[in-house]
Amino acid sequence: MAAVWRAKVPPNSANLEEARKRVFDFFKLACRSLPKVMDIYNLDDVATISQLRSTIASQLRKNAHIKDPKVIDMLIFKGMEELENIVEHSKQRHHMIGQYVVGHHGLVQEMGTKEQGLSPFLKNFYKSNYL
Amino acid sequence: MGLGSLTSRAMIRRASTILNTTRSHNFSLVRSIVSTPELKNTASAAAEATPDPPLPPPRPPVNNARVHFPNPEDAIEVFVDGYSVKVPKGFTVLQACEVAGVDIPRFCYHSRLSIAGNCRMCLVEVEKSPKPVASCAMPALPGMKIKTDTPIAKKAREGVMEFLLMNHPLDCPICDQGGECDLQDQSMAFGSDRGRFTEMKRSVVDKNLGPLVKTVMTRCIQCTRCVRFASEVAGVEDLGILGRGSGEEIGTYVEQLMTSELSGNVIDICPVGALTSKPFAFKARNWELKGTESIDVTDAVGSNIRIDSRGPEVMRITPRLNEDVNEEWISDKTRFCYDGLKRQRLNDPMIRGSDGRFKAVSWRDALDVIAEVMHKVKPEEIVGVAGKLSDAESMMALKDFLNKMGSNNIWCEGNGGQPQADLRSGYLLNTGIADLETADVFLLIGTQPRVEAAMVNARIRKAVRSNHAKVGYIGPATDLNYDYEHLGTGPQTLQEIAEGTHSFFSAIKNAKNPAIVVGAGLFEREDKDAILSIVETIAKSANVIRPDWNGLNVLLLNAAQAASLDLGLVPESDKSIESAKFLYLMGADDVNMDKVPSDAFVVYQGHHGDQGVYRANVILPASAFSEKEGTYANTEGRAQQTVPAVPTVGDARDDWKIIRALSETAGVNLPYDSLIDVRERIRTVAPNLLSMDEREPATFSTLIKPEIKKEINPVPFKPSIENFYMTDSITRASKIMAQCSSQLLKK
Numbered sequence: 001m002a003a004v005w006r007a008k009v010p011p012n013s014a015n016l017e018e019a020r021k022r023v024f025d026f027f028k029l030a031c032r033s034l035p036k037v038m039d040i041y042n043l044d045d046v047a048t049i050s051q052l053r054s055t056i057a058s059q060l061r062k063n064a065h066i067k068d069p070k071v072i073d074m075l076i077f078k079g080m081e082e083l084e085n086i087v088e089h090s091k092q093r094h095h096m097i098g099q100y101v102v103g104h105h106g107l108v109q110e111m112g113t114k115e116q117g118l119s120p121f122l123k124n125f126y127k128s129n130y131l
Numbered sequence: 132m133g134l135g136s137l138t139s140r141a142m143i144r145r146a147s148t149i150l151n152t153t154r155s156h157n158f159s160l161v162r163s164i165v166s167t168p169e170l171k172n173t174a175s176a177a178a179e180a181t182p183d184p185p186l187p188p189p190r191p192p193v194n195n196a197r198v199h200f201p202n203p204e205d206a207i208e209v210f211v212d213g214y215s216v217k218v219p220k221g222f223t224v225l226q227a228c229e230v231a232g233v234d235i236p237r238f239c240y241h242s243r244l245s246i247a248g249n250c251r252m253c254l255v256e257v258e259k260s261p262k263p264v265a266s267c268a269m270p271a272l273p274g275m276k277i278k279t280d281t282p283i284a285k286k287a288r289e290g291v292m293e294f295l296l297m298n299h300p301l302d303c304p305i306c307d308q309g310g311e312c313d314l315q316d317q318s319m320a321f322g323s324d325r326g327r328f329t330e331m332k333r334s335v336v337d338k339n340l341g342p343l344v345k346t347v348m349t350r351c352i353q354c355t356r357c358v359r360f361a362s363e364v365a366g367v368e369d370l371g372i373l374g375r376g377s378g379e380e381i382g383t384y385v386e387q388l389m390t391s392e393l394s395g396n397v398i399d400i401c402p403v404g405a406l407t408s409k410p411f412a413f414k415a416r417n418w419e420l421k422g423t424e425s426i427d428v429t430d431a432v433g434s435n436i437r438i439d440s441r442g443p444e445v446m447r448i449t450p451r452l453n454e455d456v457n458e459e460w461i462s463d464k465t466r467f468c469y470d471g472l473k474r475q476r477l478n479d480p481m482i483r484g485s486d487g488r489f490k491a492v493s494w495r496d497a498l499d500v501i502a503e504v505m506h507k508v509k510p511e512e513i514v515g516v517a518g519k520l521s522d523a524e525s526m527m528a529l530k531d532f533l534n535k536m537g538s539n540n541i542w543c544e545g546n547g548g549q550p551q552a553d554l555r556s557g558y559l560l561n562t563g564i565a566d567l568e569t570a571d572v573f574l575l576i577g578t579q580p581r582v583e584a585a586m587v588n589a590r591i592r593k594a595v596r597s598n599h600a601k602v603g604y605i606g607p608a609t610d611l612n613y614d615y616e617h618l619g620t621g622p623q624t625l626q627e628i629a630e631g632t633h634s635f636f637s638a639i640k641n642a643k644n645p646a647i648v649v650g651a652g653l654f655e656r657e658d659k660d661a662i663l664s665i666v667e668t669i670a671k672s673a674n675v676i677r678p679d680w681n682g683l684n685v686l687l688l689n690a691a692q693a694a695s696l697d698l699g700l701v702p703e704s705d706k707s708i709e710s711a712k713f714l715y716l717m718g719a720d721d722v723n724m725d726k727v728p729s730d731a732f733v734v735y736q737g738h739h740g741d742q743g744v745y746r747a748n749v750i751l752p753a754s755a756f757s758e759k760e761g762t763y764a765n766t767e768g769r770a771q772q773t774v775p776a777v778p779t780v781g782d783a784r785d786d787w788k789i790i791r792a793l794s795e796t797a798g799v800n801l802p803y804d805s806l807i808d809v810r811e812r813i814r815t816v817a818p819n820l821l822s823m824d825e826r827e828p829a830t831f832s833t834l835i836k837p838e839i840k841k842e843i844n845p846v847p848f849k850p851s852i853e854n855f856y857m858t859d860s861i862t863r864a865s866k867i868m869a870q871c872s873s874q875l876l877k878k
């Protein structure tokens with residue numbers, strides 16, 4: 001939580017243009033801290049810098065439809081907070097792997113259409129030994 | 132009860148209080164520690180006991196034991212606490228009390244060992260005898276009136292307890308026996324509530340008995356159970372008593388390790404914490420363990436065991452009583468192999484990449500790859516081998532699956548090229564493990580029972596000790612723990628016996644219950660049919676097979692062997708492995724991998740990264756015997772079941788499920804979805820595997836076999852087990868077993 005107390009809330013962005021610039025600054029800042037993140041969380045064997053970079057980009061793009069500068073400011077603030085937490089090693093390795101390496105779909109791969117036509121036995125077999 | 136008797140009782144009580152007060156005035160310096168106050172005045176106790184309270188109903192025998200009367204006329208009647216019981220002649224007072232349902236406290240008495248009578252805990256009062264008698268050593272006599280619950284008996288126990296505790300350390304909080312200690316329990320039940328001992332306790336130097344048994348000799352109460360066990364059951368004169376009186380110690384006379392294969396059992400019979408398990412030391416308390424009653428698979432005996440687990444971890448293995456199989460002992464391999472269950476485990480399906488390294492994949496991918504390869508090879512190039520630890524269900528599934536794929540090349544390791552699976556009597560221990568005790572002449576052919584099946588060896592030793600059975604042995608020089616006659620090393624000796632020119636032939640012929648035991652190691656020989664037919668000739672001419680006695684036995688080596696032959700896992704051709712393009716190893720680690728063609732695709736399904744994995748292209752992780760429910764038939768044809776004690780490791784699956792799933796991916800669905808369905812399928816092939824815990828003897832003797840004329844090969848028999856402690860993937864992964872082989876096997 002220390003990061004939160006220290007964080008200076010910058011004045012609101014005057015217009016969309018300024019908010020947009022701040023987003024790019026934030027992205028650059030995050031990308032610059034990636035080597036350190038790789039180092040402190042020992043992520044070399046599970047991810048590369050470019051993978052993490054595209055994860056960050058995709059998280060930003062998820063909010064691409066937002067046009068209100070105030071909302072963008074707020075999201076940048078939250079992103080900043082998260083970034084500081086990460087860089088200060090306030091998180092642990094499995095948080096990083098869970099949130100940014102494996103992603104939200106988790107370890108269970110969606111079988112989708114492949115599941116069709118399998119017997120209930122085989123479906124259970126793929127899930128666990130105890131079904 | 133009338134008013135008169137009440138007043139008289141009150142008067143007596145007043146009189147006794149007066150007596151008591153005068154007494155305590157006179158001896159006020161003596162601190163009395165007797166916790167049963169009525170003892171202070173025997174006169175008053177006797178007077179109070181006169182109006183007899185109604186007797187409680189008689190109790191059933193301890194442990195519901197049944198008494199067997201060898202000769203009905205020899206029954207004698209004794210009275211235990213006023214009840215009459217009939218016991219056979221020769222029973223001790225303690226046994227008579229057990230029949231009457233009274234459990235007598237004891238330390239040195241053990242029903243399977245000789246009587247020592249040196250702890251004195253079992254004192255009871257016998258009418259007309261001046262002093263309390265040690266019930267374990269006193270034969271019951273007709274009309275004896277035994278009293279187990281009188282003040283005198285109680286006082287005697289209390290006194291003995293006080294003497295035992297005098298030199299016993301107050302170690303319980305750091306003692307591994309705590310919670311299952313006879314001394315702890317009995318001092319709670321019979322001991323005094325205070326001690327008078329203020330001097331120093333004695334201390335004894337601990338002995339090093341090797342990697343299995345930990346000693347804290349200060350705790351020993353000199354019951355000598357361990358000494359008697361070592362010399363009577365295990366047959367090694369390793370332990371003994373040194374010194375006398377309070378200088379008495381248990382030890383090996385000269386510094387040496389305990390070299391018996393049954394040494395772990397002294398841990399169970401030691402009533403205190405003097406001998407405990409070294410690998411289990413300080414690992415867990417017995418009340419936090421979950422016990423699961425299961426079956427051992429490290430040899431073909433199928434010893435009954437209890438797997439004690441805590442959470443997902445097997446903490447120890449202890450024996451379970453089964454009079455027909457292992458009595459109450461187990462071998463050291465059975466008891467201490469459990470740490471192998473935690474090492475070298477396979478936990479993910481893996482595929483070997485082009486760089487020769489394994490890569491973890493999902494079950495779906497692994498099965499898809501296998502199914503694809505299987506469809507590319509010719510059916511007769513598909514070969515399946517079941518491992519020595521496989522259960523009947525998975526072998527059934529494997530056989531059905533490969534048959535559906537069009538291949539019939541499937542066998543179980545250890546059975547040799549063309550096993551004889553048509554007649555059950557041809558591969559079972561027909562006499563039965565328990566009945567071996569009654570044999571009076573043994574002929575061991577190419578088998579070293581001491582390392583192949585330690586529990587069977589204990590039975591043979593019992594026969595040698597109790598009926599002075601004669602043992603003849605043909606095979607390489609070996610060390611059996613009883614007297615035997617080394618007749619020769621190879622098949623020639625066998626031929627001499629068959630022709631009747633050998634002196635041992637008359638011994639077999641004149642014996643009442645002769646037993647011939649053939650080792651399953653011979654199955655690997657080229658000339659095994661010839662050898663077996665010679666053995667049959669001997670059996671026929673010496674009248675070894677009679678309607679009431681079948682003395683022709685085969686001693687199997689592995690847990691899976693009997694069930695695999697029952698299910699008919701017999702390969703179509705001898706040379707199938709040399710021409711295999713697809714090899715399915717179901718836990719088989721002892722297949723000679725040099726013979727497998729280099730372009731063959733090898734699938735290894737199993738629980739340990741053992742020898743089979745080195746050549747495998749795909750690994751499928753399976754569950755070990757402690758994690759699955761499986762049926763095993765032991766060497767005498769007794770079907771028994773393992774019960775899962777702990778969850779499986781990682782992403783492993785039960786063996787039969789893997790094959791069932793693979794069959795679906797390969798497009799030849801096996802028709803069973805549950806263990807019950809698989810067993811139904813087994814019922815059509817080998818129904819004997821479903822009658823649990825029952826020994827189904829082979830119905831038929833060997834007399835109508837086709838005559839086989841084959842030349843025997845004069846090469847001497849080889850030992851079939853090199854290292855008793857490491858025979859399968861679990862024991863090879865075990866650190867304790869590795870320590871044993873390095874320390875105990877060095878010659």
Ligand code: SF4
Binds near residue numbers: 351354355401
């Ligand atoms: S070590 Fe145990 S079994 Fe052996 S004499 Fe002492 S108390 Fe008895």
Ligand code: FES
Binds near residue numbers: 237247250252254266
């Ligand atoms: S049990 Fe009888 S003297 Fe030990």
